[in-house]
Amino acid sequence: MDLGIAGKVAIVTGGSSGIGLAIARSFHNEGVTVVINGRDEAKLEAAVTKIGPNCRGIVADLTTAEGAAKLYAFARQSGPISFLVNNIGRFDVEDFFDISDERWHEYFEFNVMTGIRITRPVLKEMLGNDDGSIVFISSEAAVRSIPFMVHYSLTKTAQLGLSRALAEMTRGTRVRVNAYMPGPTATDSVKDYFHGIAAERGISFDDVLRGFFKDDQPGSLIQKLIDPEMHGRAVVQMAANWAMNGTTQRADGGAVHSIL
Incomplete structure (x- = not known):
């Protein structure tokens, strides 16, 4: 598909693996x-x-201001930045009562502040x-909201509010800010997580997945992990679509029970 964006420059943070x-x-x-x-x-x-x-x-660590400045300066050598995808994030399964203050700050650094730091110069x-x-x-x-991933859920909600607020700053311009919500995806990190459960329980990877969709994601309509390439194409189409601004696109396999 030719989206008419050839020759432009895009930054994709955390683009060395997974959805990025x-x-x-x-x-x-x-x-x-x-x-x-990336950091590796x-x-x-x-x-x-x-x-x-x-x-x-x-190599640039966006949990620091220096890392964000380094990435921006490096990208600008290729020309004006037309696209920025804030993809850096982390997830863990943890009991709410065991999450320390330091852990909360760590999640905000990874899932929220990394995007804020690189968006400042790029949006300007x-x-x-x-x-x-x-x-x-x-x-x-x-x-x-997932009770055994409260810190992850909350920071991902924060991204939606941030995206919409920044979109309000673009009124009347040809600049747009949107958000994209993938569901459970077959990235290496997700597959490693399920393989770890399989080894711990002495059952197969497929059995773990069946149990996950039965017990934790019963609302999923597709009942399987999503191929990252599906998200890759969808995000680029969203980024190139000038009719979309201030919105959130869902690609969750039907897990969220809503028509919007």
């Missing part, structure tokens, strides 16, 4: 120069090779150029 890697690859397939960051140099280099010749990577540039599109990768957990 799939998004970066989809941008690259549209002829976009893609800039990704070997993993980052492997991802750059996998994505293609128009991908550039830099986009508004100055009257052109650009930003997407925050949230989660269905943002609206289907």
Whole structure:
């Protein structure tokens, strides 16, 4: 599909694995120069090779102001930033009563502040150029609050509020800010999590998945993990669609019981 975005520049944070890697690859397939960051140099280099010749990577930790400035300056060497996908995030299964204050701050750093730090200079540039599109990768957990992942759910909800507030700043311009809510996806980290449960219980990976969708995700209409490539294509289409601003697109497999 030709979305008419060839030759532009996109930043995909955390683009060395999972959904971020799939998004970066989809941008690259549209002829976009893609800039990704990560904290593991070997993993980052492997991802750059996998994505293609128009991908550039830099080791930059967005939990620091210095890391965000480093990524922005590196990306600007390729030209004006037309797309930013805030994909960095983490998840853990933890009991609410065991989550320390330090852990809460850690989650805000990873799931919220990383996006804020890189969006500051990028959004300012986009508004100055009257052109650009930003997407925050949230989660269905943002609206289907998960009690054993309270810190994850809350920070993902915060991303939706942040996205909409920033979109309000774009009124009357050609700049847009949206959010995207994937459901359970077959990323390496998610598969590793389920494999760990399988090993612990002495059952198969498929049995663990069946139990997960039966007990934890009974509302899912597809009853299976989503291929990251599906999200990659959908996010790029959303980023390129000038009719979408200030909205959230769901791709949760029907887990959220709502028609909107």
